[in-house]
Amino acid sequence: MLTKRIIPCLDIKDGRTVKGVNFVGLRDAGDPVELAARYAEEGADELVFLDITATVEKRKTLVDLVRHVAAEINIPFTVGGGISSVEDVSALLNAGADKISINSSAVKRPGLINELALEFGSQCVVVAIDTRHVHDEHIVHVRGGRTPTELRTIPWAREVEQRGAGEILLTSMDHDGTKAGFANELTSEISGMLSIPVIASGGAGNMEHFVDTFTAGKADAALAASIFHFKEIGVPDLKQFLKDKSIPIRIEQ
Amino acid sequence: MSVVIINYNAGNVQSVTYALQRLGVTPVLSDEEEVIRSADRVIFPGVGEASTAMRFLKERRLDRVIKDLRQPVFGVCLGLQLMCRHSEENDTDCLGIFDIEVKKFEPKLKVPQMGWNTLTQMNSPLFKGIAEESYVYFVHSYYAELSDQTIANTDYVNSFSAALHKDNFYALQAHPEKSGKVGAKIIENFLDL
Numbered sequence: 001m002l003t004k005r006i007i008p009c010l011d012i013k014d015g016r017t018v019k020g021v022n023f024v025g026l027r028d029a030g031d032p033v034e035l036a037a038r039y040a041e042e043g044a045d046e047l048v049f050l051d052i053t054a055t056v057e058k059r060k061t062l063v064d065l066v067r068h069v070a071a072e073i074n075i076p077f078t079v080g081g082g083i084s085s086v087e088d089v090s091a092l093l094n095a096g097a098d099k100i101s102i103n104s105s106a107v108k109r110p111g112l113i114n115e116l117a118l119e120f121g122s123q124c125v126v127v128a129i130d131t132r133h134v135h136d137e138h139i140v141h142v143r144g145g146r147t148p149t150e151l152r153t154i155p156w157a158r159e160v161e162q163r164g165a166g167e168i169l170l171t172s173m174d175h176d177g178t179k180a181g182f183a184n185e186l187t188s189e190i191s192g193m194l195s196i197p198v199i200a201s202g203g204a205g206n207m208e209h210f211v212d213t214f215t216a217g218k219a220d221a222a223l224a225a226s227i228f229h230f231k232e233i234g235v236p237d238l239k240q241f242l243k244d245k246s247i248p249i250r251i252e253q
Numbered sequence: 254m255s256v257v258i259i260n261y262n263a264g265n266v267q268s269v270t271y272a273l274q275r276l277g278v279t280p281v282l283s284d285e286e287e288v289i290r291s292a293d294r295v296i297f298p299g300v301g302e303a304s305t306a307m308r309f310l311k312e313r314r315l316d317r318v319i320k321d322l323r324q325p326v327f328g329v330c331l332g333l334q335l336m337c338r339h340s341e342e343n344d345t346d347c348l349g350i351f352d353i354e355v356k357k358f359e360p361k362l363k364v365p366q367m368g369w370n371t372l373t374q375m376n377s378p379l380f381k382g383i384a385e386e387s388y389v390y391f392v393h394s395y396y397a398e399l400s401d402q403t404i405a406n407t408d409y410v411n412s413f414s415a416a417l418h419k420d421n422f423y424a425l426q427a428h429p430e431k432s433g434k435v436g437a438k439i440i441e442n443f444l445d446l
Contacts, residue, residue: 002362002370002409003388040433045369071271076390076431096267098431121301123365123392167367195360197367220363250369250388252433 005045005221015061051081070096101126104142117164145173171201179205184217191218257292272430299331304343328424377404389427
């Protein structure tokens, strides 16, 4: 049976992991490659690297990082942050990334989704949607959730699928950082409506929240950052917990 | 041991190269007939669309080269589908190494299947040391039907051929290069054939 995926997200700035992580035995908590290897070893199903580097020059280090990660890590990984062209994507995929994620650039120019799907295949095109509840409507936001757009979230999700996205990473900015659980109602509506997988993101605070998003939220995968980085929840414990709750989950024998 | 990865417009060539390097093998990427023919092992990767891939192979006469190989050959993901007779993906005639039709999943579940699923009824040295119901990573919208050449099953929408074998040809629908330790073991087993 196809299993639900647990996806730790690593924020990268200037080639280093941000949000200090204290894994026992890690020589360098800021080294994304070592951290990624640890997560893979612990049973993470995929990884997401989100580049929050501010300057274009320093972004070039991302391709080197991807090359190092791909050489070391034997599970799939997605790279996002500041990607806005076919050339950007080509460089990252050639370096060994399995998927790329686009957000603001897709809002700015939706045709980019079509171009990427045609050039590289839908399977590697993840569209990240940051959504916030405004005046009783779900509105797509950009710039890290700070700037509202004119797009409503549900029609936008349908549009990105039609344009050739292979997966949606749905982050509720209302839930992000609250540790009060994922936005299950919205996730369920979008996941139920689309035929592509939906990754729930934003709000994970405890292991029950993952059960909820996989059942009530109909999510195909769940992404979290700080609860994994700060060891509030370990990936192996979470996966065992989910398995005990009869959620289909991969635990290596 | 010389290992050649057939170099064409397949998206996962780099990942397969890294997976071999992690096993201490440095593969050669090539689309040249002589180089491919003389290898001890040949890996036929694949990510993308069937008709485009077949056209690309035919233009370079790689379709004949692949069919005539005598050493162990390992098709991965789209590579498996291209080794079959025909694919529903844009009505494409494929290599015909396996006499099997490749069909699209009915949209009863999400398509593509994306993620980790189990291998069952494994029946080949390719899976030596791998426990029943081990997980491997899949990304695909089309599948090879079950046949007497099936050497492992996976269930998604319906039961399908997760792996195939005929003579010197082996193939896996999942991505061994992205399937953790299980995937690494499958690649190692292929090299040990």
